[in-house]
Amino acid sequence: MDFTSRAIAYCRPGFEKDLAAEFAAKCAKSGVAGQSHSTPDCGFVLHEFDAPLEEAQRVVAYDQLVFARQLIWVRETIDDLPEKDRLTPLMAAIGRLHGRFGRVWAETPDTNEAKTLSSFFKRFMPILESALHDNKRLFDRPDAPNLHLFFTSPKRVFIGTSDPSQASPWPMGIARLRMPREAPSRSTLKLAEAFFGLLSEDERKSSLRAGLKAVDLGAAPGGWTWQFAHRGLLVTAIDNGTMAESVRATGMVEHIRADGFVWKPPRPVEWMVCDMVEQPSRVAQLVAEWVASGRCRRTMFNLKLPMKKRHEALEQARNLIYRRMSVSGRDWTLRFKHLYHDREEITGYLAATK
Ligand SMILES: C[S@@+](CC[C@H](N)C(=O)[O-])C[C@H]1O[C@@H](n2cnc3c(N)ncnc32)[C@H](O)[C@@H]1O
Numbered sequence: 001m002d003f004t005s006r007a008i009a010y011c012r013p014g015f016e017k018d019l020a021a022e023f024a025a026k027c028a029k030s031g032v033a034g035q036s037h038s039t040p041d042c043g044f045v046l047h048e049f050d051a052p053l054e055e056a057q058r059v060v061a062y063d064q065l066v067f068a069r070q071l072i073w074v075r076e077t078i079d080d081l082p083e084k085d086r087l088t089p090l091m092a093a094i095g096r097l098h099g100r101f102g103r104v105w106a107e108t109p110d111t112n113e114a115k116t117l118s119s120f121f122k123r124f125m126p127i128l129e130s131a132l133h134d135n136k137r138l139f140d141r142p143d144a145p146n147l148h149l150f151f152t153s154p155k156r157v158f159i160g161t162s163d164p165s166q167a168s169p170w171p172m173g174i175a176r177l178r179m180p181r182e183a184p185s186r187s188t189l190k191l192a193e194a195f196f197g198l199l200s201e202d203e204r205k206s207s208l209r210a211g212l213k214a215v216d217l218g219a220a221p222g223g224w225t226w227q228f229a230h231r232g233l234l235v236t237a238i239d240n241g242t243m244a245e246s247v248r249a250t251g252m253v254e255h256i257r258a259d260g261f262v263w264k265p266p267r268p269v270e271w272m273v274c275d276m277v278e279q280p281s282r283v284a285q286l287v288a289e290w291v292a293s294g295r296c297r298r299t300m301f302n303l304k305l306p307m308k309k310r311h312e313a314l315e316q317a318r319n320l321i322y323r324r325m326s327v328s329g330r331d332w333t334l335r336f337k338h339l340y341h342d343r344e345e346i347t348g349y350l351a352a353t354k
Pocket residue numbers: 184185187188217218219220221222223224225238239240241258259260261275276277
């Protein structure tokens with residue numbers, strides 16, 4: 001078979017099969033043949049498409065691959081990078097690409113073995129960047145393509161590109177967020193990352209305004225609640241557990257001890273978020289009901305996926321939401337991502353758009 005274009009998607013080690021299943025489903029749907037290559041826990045999937053680049057780019061996109069932290073289009077591969085002079089062959093390979101780039105990232109899979117390259121990157125990248133500037137291949141334009149050097153070993157590098165509007169904004173697709181001191185749990189970072197990874201800038205501006213109302217189902221100890229409260233939203237936190245003092249101290253939170261699957265707000269709210277550990281199908285039905293019936297305009301939620309059937313559980317949840325929303329009379333949008341701060345779960349965003 002004549003494969004004519006290649007993509008690499010990065011993922012959390014252990015999720016390669018799920019990512020490959022997504023590539024396979026996208027290819028089957030568009031009638032494009034292809035093949036995925038990965039090894040267990042390697043942290044990425046290389047997919048070959050039997051189609052030219054422009055066609056392959058219509059088959060998959062970063063925001064449609066739930067398990068992808070990043071998606072790059074491979075332009076060149078070097079298998080035998082010499083230890084003594086990596087610059088010359090890299091500059092020669094980059095020289096064969098067209099156009100200019102907004103930024104260059106040296107990246108590895110998210111594995112301990114690959115991360116040993118990071119001290120080399122610290123020394124090498126300023127040298128490479130300055131060579132690219134001298135050759136007028138790098139310029140300061142936020143919308144210019146990203147240039148990725150994806151090292152799978154000290155000798156093997158894939159040189160790829162991505163369009164910033166169709167890519168993670170973070171090197172290696174890893175959201176490096178500072179843990180806020182007043183937030184009570186690390187899961188606060190999950191919602192912070194979701195706001196950046198799943199919402200557009202316009203959506204963030206319009207939906208995270210002071211004075212809007214949010215409901216947090218399964219809120220204790222309050223990491224997610226804190227994300228709203230510190231932005232000035234008024235939060236109703238539903239949980240039989242105890243909310244942290246730092247969250248109550250914001251003065252923006254009403255805590256109600258109740259069952260999150262039963263409690264309903266007296267009036268419609270902007271946001272409902274749900275981090276209750278439950279069957280994904282049950283959570284999917286709950287969030288769809290809230291948006292379909294107009295209890296909330298938008299929701300961010302976690303689905304804890306069963307390890308051996310992640311892709312199937314995700315598709316089942318997606319179908320349940322489709323079914324409920326399609327009889328709601330509303331226009332709506334649904335997005336999923338396996339975020340950096342997610343482990344066995346993925347994060348979903350469902351919103352009524354009209
Ligand atoms: C993973 S923790 C939530 C952590 C929270 N998002 C944070 O950032 O601090 C899950 C919470 O869901 C609550 N929970 C589970 N089932 C629930 C239910 N049926 N109704 C209300 N809360 C529930 C648990 O008490 C627990 O506090």
